[in-house]
Every structure is written in C-alpha cells, then in structure tokens.
Amino acid sequence: MKVCTKLSTALFPCPVVMVSCIGLSGKPNIITLAWVGTVCSNPPMVGIGINPKRYSFRLIEETGEFVVNIPTKSIVKEVDFCGTVSGREVDKFTETRLTPYPSIKVRPPLIQECPINMECVLRNRILLGSHQLFIGEVILVHADENILDERGDINNTKIVPIAYNRREYWNLGERIGVHGFSKKPYDSSS
C-alpha cells in the first residue's frame, strides 16, 4: 500500500563527486556533493547544487570554473571528509593528502586520485531556495590511462565507483542490464 511520507528529495542512488575549485586567493578547495547530475548531452553539461553558505560557493562564483572529480571506493573516507568539513578552517588537500594535479583549460586543479576529472566552465546559475544550481559545461575530460579500454573508452569493470544512497555510501554490485536490452513488442515473460 502507498503512504505519503516525509517531504524530501528522495532521489537515490545519486552520484557523489568531489568538486575542486579555486578562488581569487589562489588556494584550491574540495567540496563533496551528491546534488549533482547530467543536465545536457550536447554540449555536455553538469548541474551542481550548492548552499550559498558553503565556502566553495564563493570560490566558484569568483572564477566561474570548477572540476568534477569522480571518486572511487578506495577514497570513500576522503570523500566523506571533504563533504563534512569546511575549507574555511581546513586545507583539504593537505589534510587528506589528495594530490592537486594541473588542469589544462581551467584554474582549479584536478584531484589526481580520482580516475575521471571533468573540467567545467560555468554557463548558468539559478538560486532555487536553500541551494543555487550551477550549470557547468564540460570542456575537457581526463581519465586515468589504466581504466580505458583499447578504444579509449572508460571500462566499467576497471573502476569501483561510489553511489550515495540516502546518507550512505555504497559500492555497485553487478550489471543487470545494458541500455536497449529490452525488445519491442514487449514480452514480460521473456
């Protein structure tokens, strides 16, 4: 039976990303976010929702640039740390020993330990309520060479990503289907 439950964004599982940014002061910061999603395929764009009280908010406003870094299970503790501590008080690169790695087209550094890094330029922003949505165009994608297959595509079996599942971090289990595997006309018995 259906019941009405607490009003919330009950969307899950979400991605969890580490966004690196840098203000005019030149000191880079990291903010972990789950309010993130792909919003457009061409040009590729991602949206990230950030509370204006967060330290990274001003940094992104100042430069109009950020990097979306995709973490893996091996750094889940660093992921959590960068989402629960403020860059006003802590130098997160120093504390976590994560490595800033030079970007090519934007000022914020990549996080070297994340196997995928997307350099983004801010294209739009909308204040929605508690959060402002920043929409960034992905202008360059970096990947660790050892997660690519022979065609240069990311190989899903060579990376252990993290899903954010209602305040919990989960790894993935197994593949249960591939886009397009259902056939028309639909036969529910097969």
Place this chain on the structure above:
Amino acid sequence: MKVCTKLSTALFPCPVVMVSCIGLSGKPNIITLAWVGTVCSNPPMVGIGINPKRYSFRLIEETGEFVVNIPTKSIVKEVDFCGTVSGREVDKFTETRLTPYPSIKVRPPLIQECPINMECVLRNRILLGSHQLFIGEVILVHADENILDERGDINNTKIVPIAYNRREYWNLGERIGVHGFSKKPYDSSS
C-alpha cells in the same frame, strides 16, 4: 597517468528514474531518464534533462507537472523499454503492464510498481543545448508502506534500486560508509 579522453558527461553512477507525465489529451506516458538529479534541499527540487524531440517533452510543457518514480531491479526491463521506445507509437502503461495509480496533487499518475514516487510541479525550465532542463518542486512523496521503518523513514535494506552506469544498469553492492563517518582531524591510517 592522466590522458584526455572523449568529451562527454562522464558522470556515473547516475540514478535512473521513470518519469510519468500526461498531456492535455489525458493519456499518460512514461519516460525513463538518467539525466536527473537533486538540485535543492529546501524546497526539495529535482532537475530532469529532456531532449525537446521526445514525446514526453510536450506533455510536461502542457501541464507543468510530472512524477518521478524510482524503479527497482525487478522492473529493470520495463525501465529500459520506457527509455528506448516512444510514447508516440506505444502506450507504455499497456505494453509494460505497469499500473497507473492516482496521484493526489498532480494530474500524471504514479507508477504503482515503483516503491517511491515524487509528485512534482514545474518551477523553472532552461534550454541548454540538446536538452532542456526542467526543474520540478517535489510537493508530495509516496512510498510503499513495506519499505518504511517504524519511524516512517525509507529503509535502504528493503529496496533494491538501480544505478545507471554508463549505458549499463547495475544494482548496488554493499554499504561502505555513512555520511559523517570520517573524523577530524583527518587520520589516513585509521
């Protein structure tokens, strides 16, 4: 070593949701989307990116309402079907035998087989390129009674959600952390 790879929204794992909508004609439709994310906590809001060529695009434009339904592993074939076939040609509720269930505040029906359903009202729309971002405020959340714990919260262990992992559907594995589990000062050895 880092290499530059194909330009794309390499964000993963993403949620995959079934969005139900209804146009002025009154016939409901379902569109499966992975370009979806939470964009604001208060009020709770979700963003969904849809190509204007899609049949559901006009339906959402017409009523300004949609429902975000979260599917589970047991209907992954229906999920795929509703993302790869057009509602112009097929009545997806009929073909999949998924059950429309009355919403309370909006016109599009819930999908009964999805354990979580969020009634949404359109608050903003932005044409970004190949996709338009629709931002909906979540005004009512429905849940199957049997996935709630005694406090009325969704119990993560009672639901098997689907993650969209670069054109593949995956289930979740195991919990590897809880929000806030890292402690400050940071000790990478613990």
